[in-house]
Amino acid sequence: MLKKINNLILLIIIMTQTISCQEKASKNTNxxxxxxxxxxxxxxxxxxxxxxxxxxxxxxxxxxxxxxxxPGRKDKIWTWKDGGEAYVNESGKIKYYNVNINDESLEKEYNSIEELVQKVGKYENFKEEKVSGxxxxxxxxxxxxxxxxxxxxxxxxxxxxxxxxxxxxxxxxxxxxxxxxxxxxxxxxxxxxxxxxxxxxxxxxxxxxxxxxxxxxxxxxxxxxxxxxxxxxxxxxxxxxxxxxxxxxxxxxxxxxxxxxxxxxxxxxxxxxxxxxxxxxxxxxxxxxxxxxxxxxxxxxxxx
Structure with a gap:
C-alpha cells in the first residue's frame, strides 16, 4: 500500500513538472x-x-x-508675405496653400509658378533645398x-x-x-x-x-x-x-x-x-x- 502511495506521489510530481515545463515553453513565445x-x-x-x-x-x-x-531630390519652396507658401509636389505640380486665408479655389495644383503668380501675386522669397537620397x-x-x-x-x-x-x-x-x-x-x-x-x-x-x-x-x-x-x-x-x-x-x-x-x-x-x-x-x-x-x-x- 505504501509503495502504491509513493508511486502515486512520484507520478503527480512528474506530471506537475511536465505541465510546468509545457507552460514555460508555451508562455511568451512572441x-x-x-x-x-x-x-x-x-x-x-x-x-x-x-x-x-x-x-x-x-x-x-x-x-x-x-x-x-x-532617391535624392531638390525641394523648391516659394513664400509670400501674407503667409502663402508653395512647393513642387510628387506629381511635379505647384501646390499652394495659405494658413491665413481659407480659400479652396486658390489652394490647388498649378502647372507652373507663373500661373500661380497670376492668381496670388509675386512671391517674396524662393529657396531650393537639396535632400540627400x-x-x-x-x-x-x-x-x-x-x-x-x-x-x-x-x-x-x-x-x-x-x-x-x-x-x-x-x-x-x-x-x-x-x-x-x-x-x-x-x-x-x-x-x-x-x-x-x-x-x-x-x-x-x-x-x-x-x-x-x-x-x-x-x-x-x-x-x-x-x-x-x-x-x-x-x-x-x-x-x-x-x-x-x-x-x-x-x-x-x-x-x-x-x-x-x-x-x-x-x-x-x-x-x-x-x-x-x-x-x-x-x-x-x-x-x-x-x-x-x-x-x-x-x-x-x-x-x-
Missing part, C-alpha cells in the same frame, strides 16, 4: 513587454538603438531583409507579424501588425491603353507609376502573417490571439489605458493611443483603423481594430 522603464521580448531585455544582430539573436526566429532606396532597411519577421526599421545597423523602430496590410489597403494598378478594366474594390487604377512602386515597397516590408502574440504595458497584457478585427476597445481595456490621462484623451474612431515614456524618449504609438465608409469593407468585412503598435524614439518636435 511577447513584447514594457515594464519598469525597460523593454523586453520574451522576457529578454531589448532596447532601441541596440545592434540589429543582437536583437535578431534574442528573437531567435527566421527573418528576411527588405531594402529599398529613396537614403536607403531604407527593414528586418521582417514574417511568421511573427512584426518588422524592425534599421538605422545605422541598429534597432530604430519596432512595428507590430495585428491587421494585415492587404486588409486595409487596395492594390494599385497602372492604367494601360485599351478597353477600361471593370471597376473593382480589389485595386485602384492610377496614371502615376510611383503609386504602384510605393505600394509594392509597402508590401515588401510588411510581414505576411499578422501579429498574434502579446503586448504588455505596466503589467497589463493584450493577447492578440484573442483580439479580433473589431476589438480595439478590448485592447484599450486590457492594457488599462482608458481615460483622460492618456493621449489622446478620447475614444474617437479615428484616434489611437500615444504613450509617451519619459525614459529613452520612447513612444508607444498604438494606431487604430476603422473601415467605415470604405469600399474595401465589402471585401474584408467590418474592421475597428489595432492597425499597428509602433515603438520608436521621439524628439521634442515630434511631441508638439
Amino acid at each position: 511577447s513584447f513587454q514594457i515594464d519598469k522603464k525597460e523593454i523586453f521580448y520574451n522576457d529578454k531585455k531589448i532596447h532601441l538603438g541596440m545592434p540589429i544582430e543582437e536583437f535578431a539573436k534574442i528573437v531567435n526566429s527566421e527573418y528576411r531583409v527588405a531594402k529599398y532606396s529613396i 537614403q536607403e531604407q532597411i527593414f528586418y521582417v519577421w514574417e511568421k511573427l507579424g512584426f518588422n524592425v526599421a534599421v538605422h545605422d545597423n541598429t534597432v530604430g523602430q519596432i512595428n507590430l501588425y495585428p491587421i494585415a496590410f492587404t486588409k486595409r489597403e487596395t492594390e494599385y494598378k497602372l492604367r494601360i491603353p485599351g478597353p477600361p478594366m471593370p471597376e473593382s474594390d480589389d485595386y485602384i487604377l492610377t496614371d502615376d507609376k510611383t503609386d504602384v512602386e510605393n505600394y509594392q515597397v509597402m508590401l515588401e516590408r510588411q510581414p505576411k502573417t499578422e501579429f498574434k502574440g502579446t503586448f504588455s504595458y505596466d503589467g497589463n497584457t493584450a493577447d492578440f490571439a484573442k483580439i479580433g478585427y473589431t476589438d480595439y476597445n478590448k485592447m484599450v481595456k486590457d492594457l488599462h489605458i482608458e481615460g483622460s490621462s492618456y493621449d489622446p484623451p478620447g475614444d474617437s474612431k479615428g484616434w489611437g493611443r500615444k504613450i509617451w515614456l519619459s525614459y529613452d524618449n520612447c513612444l508607444i504609438d498604438i494606431r487604430r483603423y476603422n473601415n467605415d465608409g470604405k469600399t474595401i469593407k465589402d471585401k474584408v468585412g467590418k474592421i475597428d481594430g489595432v492597425l499597428s503598435i509602433e515603438i520608436w524614439r521621439f524628439t521634442d518636435e515630434d511631441r508638439k
Whole structure:
C-alpha cells in the first residue's frame, strides 16, 4: 500500500513538472513587454538603438531583409508675405496653400509658378533645398507579424501588425491603353507609376502573417490571439489605458493611443483603423481594430 502511495506521489510530481515545463515553453513565445522603464521580448531585455544582430539573436526566429532606396531630390519652396507658401509636389505640380486665408479655389495644383503668380501675386522669397537620397532597411519577421526599421545597423523602430496590410489597403494598378478594366474594390487604377512602386515597397516590408502574440504595458497584457478585427476597445481595456490621462484623451474612431515614456524618449504609438465608409469593407468585412503598435524614439518636435 505504501509503495502504491509513493508511486502515486512520484507520478503527480512528474506530471506537475511536465505541465510546468509545457507552460514555460508555451508562455511568451512572441511577447513584447514594457515594464519598469525597460523593454523586453520574451522576457529578454531589448532596447532601441541596440545592434540589429543582437536583437535578431534574442528573437531567435527566421527573418528576411527588405531594402529599398529613396532617391535624392531638390525641394523648391516659394513664400509670400501674407503667409502663402508653395512647393513642387510628387506629381511635379505647384501646390499652394495659405494658413491665413481659407480659400479652396486658390489652394490647388498649378502647372507652373507663373500661373500661380497670376492668381496670388509675386512671391517674396524662393529657396531650393537639396535632400540627400537614403536607403531604407527593414528586418521582417514574417511568421511573427512584426518588422524592425534599421538605422545605422541598429534597432530604430519596432512595428507590430495585428491587421494585415492587404486588409486595409487596395492594390494599385497602372492604367494601360485599351478597353477600361471593370471597376473593382480589389485595386485602384492610377496614371502615376510611383503609386504602384510605393505600394509594392509597402508590401515588401510588411510581414505576411499578422501579429498574434502579446503586448504588455505596466503589467497589463493584450493577447492578440484573442483580439479580433473589431476589438480595439478590448485592447484599450486590457492594457488599462482608458481615460483622460492618456493621449489622446478620447475614444474617437479615428484616434489611437500615444504613450509617451519619459525614459529613452520612447513612444508607444498604438494606431487604430476603422473601415467605415470604405469600399474595401465589402471585401474584408467590418474592421475597428489595432492597425499597428509602433515603438520608436521621439524628439521634442515630434511631441508638439
